[in-house]
Amino acid sequence: MPTTLITGANKGLGREAARRLIAAGHDVWIGARDPGRGREAADQLGARFVALDVTDEASVAAAAEEVAAHGGLDVLVNNAGIAGPGRGPREESGDDVEVVLATNVIGIVRVTRAFLPLLERSAAPVIVNVSSGLGSFDATSDPERIESRVVTLGYTASKSAVNMITTQYAKALPGFRVNAVDPGYTATDLNGHSGPQTVEQGTDAIVQMAQVGPDGPTGTFVDRHGAASW
Structure with a gap:
């Protein structure tokens, strides 16, 4: 039974990915910064909570210690993220962008580094x-894509950075399968539930890539339909 940790998993895409991976036979840890919501989600899904x-080095280190104390780790899903104020390039400040990058990019680096020793045992x-x-x-x-109509700094820059660090981890960790996924425009709290996709559709690529084997792809960017464009 693979052991999987999903960050930001008390709601939205993280929670649905946890539900589906549990159904697929994974032992799932729900990582959440809100203990009340995290434990509630874990109890409802039959997962474990950490x-x-x-964004907090001590919190991430403590989480790694707790997961290690209960066994190993095979799959890490770096899902936690924030949208930021989305005020547009004329209004977004350096502080606005810094907050988004701290969660969406530095958060991935911080968590990945902390859990590497556990993952390396898998x-x-x-x-x-x-x-x-x-x-x-x-x-x-592409003017035909809805993504071209969103004009903002922090979130878009953060996700481009996520794609780049994914390729770098894939090269640095040849024994791992490291991939980035685009959930698509999914109705979640992140976008005020405005997306046309359900959370099940939005987690298709996450669930697929969380279950790749040692001979599976690495260093790729995919959505629920297949390869996504960089």
Whole structure:
């Protein structure tokens, strides 16, 4: 039974991915910065809860120690993320962008580094980084794509960075399968439930890439339909 940790898993895509991976036979840890919501989600889904704030070094270190104390880890899903104020390039401040990058990019680096020793003990370690079509240069430059109509700094820059660090981890960790996924425009709290996709549809790529084997792809960017454009 693979053991999987999903950050930001008390709601939205993280919670649905946890539900589906549990159904697929994974032993899932729900990482959440809100203990009340995290424990509630874990209890309802039949998962385990670990307090984890990706922006706090001590919190991440404590989470790694707790997971290690209960066994190993095979799959890490870096899902935690925030949208930021979304005020547009004329109004977004450096502080606005810094807050988004701290969660969406530095958070992934912090969590991945802390859990690497556990993942390295796995026979088939997997890392899934939840990105977005809004991080794709191709999608955001195509007037036919909805991504091209979103003009903001922090979130888009953060997801482009997620794609880049995914490729770098994939090269640095040849024994791992490390991939980025675009959930697509999914109705969640992140976008005020405005997306046309359900959370089940939005987790298709996450669930697929969380279950790749040692001979599976690495260093790729995919959505629920297949390869996504960088």
